[in-house]
Structure formats: C-alpha cells, structure tokens
Amino acid sequence: MKSARIAQRSKMPDSWEDIPWGEYYRIALNQQLQPWWPKIFGFHLLKIGQLSLQIDTQASLITHQFSMNIAGSNCQLLGDPNEMPFEDKSIDACLLIQQLSYSTNPHWLLREADRVLVDDGWLILSNFNPFSLLGLGKCIPLLRKRQPYRSHMFSTWRQLDWLSLLNYEVLQRQSFQIIPWINPDHFINRNLQFAGCINLIIARKRTLPVDANTHKIYANPHENR
Template structure:
C-alpha cells in the first residue's frame, strides 16, 4: 500500500483497522457529547466521523481545512454547486451543505489555524485527529482556547504514540509504509496533557482504547478481541487511540448562583433614635 493511499482517510476508514478505530471513537464521543450543553458546537476535520450526532446544541457545524490530509479528498472546486459560501466572522453560519456532511449540519471551509469565529463564542469544540495533520498543533490549540467560552469543553482524539500502533507507525514511516493516516508524528497523551494545561485547560477525562495489535486483516483482529478487556485493565495507557476531554478555566472567574438581596446595615457608631413615649396620665 503506498504512502498516498495509507494517509487517505476515506480509504483507510473503510479498511478493517480503520473501522475498528472509528467504531471505538464514535462510541466514546456519543457518550461524552450527549451530556454537554450550550448553543454552539464545532467539529474540526474528519467528516467520516460524526462527532456531534448525539449532541443537542441547536447550532452544530463541521469545519474543514483544504490543506488538511483528513479533509483534502473532499475539496469542492470553487464556484461548484456544492462549494460552501463564505462565512461571516462570529457564528453567523450560512453556507451550502457539502454532500458528505451529516444531515442538518452546516459545513465551513477555512484555515483551521485562523478560525473565523469571535473570541469566547463556542461551547464545544471536537478535534478528531486534527492535531496530527496540522502544521502547527500549538497554534491550533491556542485558537481553540480563544474561541471557547469560559467553562467551554474541548475534546481531542488521536493515535497514541506510546502503543504497538505507534511503534508500527514509527517503523513504517522509516520504510515508507506508514500504518495509520497522519501527516506528522503521532502525539503522546502525556504531551497533549501538558499542552492543554499550559493554556489554562483543566483535564476532565482521559480514555484509552483499541488494544488489539496493529493488524490489517479483519480475521486477525477478531482473534485478538480478548485483548480489549485485558488491555483496559493491565496496560491502559498503551491503547492505540485516546480521547481527552478538557474544560477551559478562566483565572479569577467564579460561577455564582442567584444573588441574594442583603438588608441595609447601619453605619458604625450610629444607633436608632429612641422613640419618645408619652407618660401615662395619672388618674
């Protein structure tokens, strides 16, 4: 399999290994995003994975970058009927829906390193394998921090370099036959955790999965199905894929409930005037 084929997301997701990983990721996303509420939710890249299908926010959009390896096969020629219209800054999403986008989902083509959204305007941001294709993952994370509202949630999915799949990917890149689609080196979970903490995010949840060996044939993947339970118990951090959920924290901000009215307090040193009482007349 050539290098151009192995990093082609549509081709890879139809392979046994691709279906195996995406099925696990879809199940994890469905359970997580269903409990996140707000108004605006964005998925950056990888349209073959419907990251927001269980989310109930009224405004959900798919954001794609033509320069990304995960989105390039879907590029629409300029001026074609399926080509989306330009989006205004902020969240006034209005454009043509691409034929591969999920039903009821708006599609936006833009530079992921320069998102056309106002600061603190997005409640949920999902990045499925997006960091593995961007030329500047630090800048992309800074953009995510900029557009998320305080207490907004960030969900990151990626391949774990500290796994059997990561080892095969590293060896495959040296021989010109990589195993998973990634334009750059795989990013370890520990590095992701450090990066998001530096940006003020608080790690809420980390989950690993896909413990079967990196095999291309479906019958061999099925033979090693027993490793799912064993891996989750004995070598949890060495799963082939991971999902990270983080919350944007703003220093000095504290959420409060309903403000209670306080009774006025008299100034110190002052006392209420005594009430003059008329003495009872003697009978």
C-alpha cells in the first residue's frame, strides 16, 4: 500500500466560505447526507475539524453531538485529531469532512478514528476528488497554491483500500458537484456525478471479516437496510 504520509501540513480552512464555491460544496454535502441521519443511531456523534462542524446534523437521532479541532473558537473541545482524548470504542459516529485532505498522516488519522469508534460505529468521510475539475486545477501553477487546490486529494479507490484494511463495510460511495460554481440542484450536478468535485464515503466498523463476494455498496441510501 502506497504511503500517504505528508511532509508538510496544508492549513485547514476556518470555514467553507474560505474555499471558492465552498458554500455550494457544503450544501451538496448536506443534501447527500440528509437521508442517512435517521439511519445512524447511538449516543455520541463526533465532528472533527471546522468543516465537519458546519455540516447540518439536526436530522440525526444522536442527541449528544460535539466537535473537536486542533484550534478554533467555536469547537467544544480543543485537541489533536491524531491523539484523541477518548477511550477506545466510545464514539458511535465520526464525521471526517475533508480532514484527510489536510492531514499530515491520513493513515494515522483513520486508525485513531477507528480506535474511538464502537463496533458497528459509523465513519463518514468526504474529500476533494482528484479526477474532477478541482483535480485539473492542481496542474495549473497559479492555482495549486490556493484553496482548495493546495489540499491533498485522494481517489475513492485509495480510500476504499485503507478502509478495507481496517475491516469497514462501505455502504455508500459517491461523487457529486461536478461543476463547482453552479447550484447543487442544477441539472448537470444532479444527474452527472461520475466526476464530481467531492467524494463521499459512508462506512461501518465491522468486527467480523467482510466477505468481498457478498459485500454490497449502496449507491442510493434509500436501498440501505
């Protein structure tokens, strides 16, 4: 497996407004996640990072929702996501929105999230898609030092490989918001999602090995049992 350790950390934006067309990304993520919140049960929902904090989780059935970040004034808890101050298997759902893109060690961050998640806990990941208009922007010298092009973009298949090593069952994987600067409800963004700028993965931590022959990835959340 190719290492994803990053020598230098790219600064995490303080809000979606600090990213060009970031509000469109946030709206699109909220739309994709909305059908899933009634399916996610538990006692504790952890939002890691400023961008996770701004995701709408009001429809979630988990009443205790709190956020953590390495810095910031609007988080309930200040701490390093790579060294979370929680006991093993104490969190029911973990929201990692764009966190891998700005982490110096994405593998370690995933393992730390896995450590604190209960068995059958929920892991929600989103990242910028390298095979999209944003990915093309990284090839342009004038853009690559700006947000969000300066972030690290990992393909869906690479993230699925990491999750399989941790024995996660992927319930949904999807790309959306193919054109960043138009509304998520536009015809193109609603119907052409194969090269969307945002990748979303929803997975559950399993204690028994997941059988690849019977494993089903749900492209539509309404299909989930």
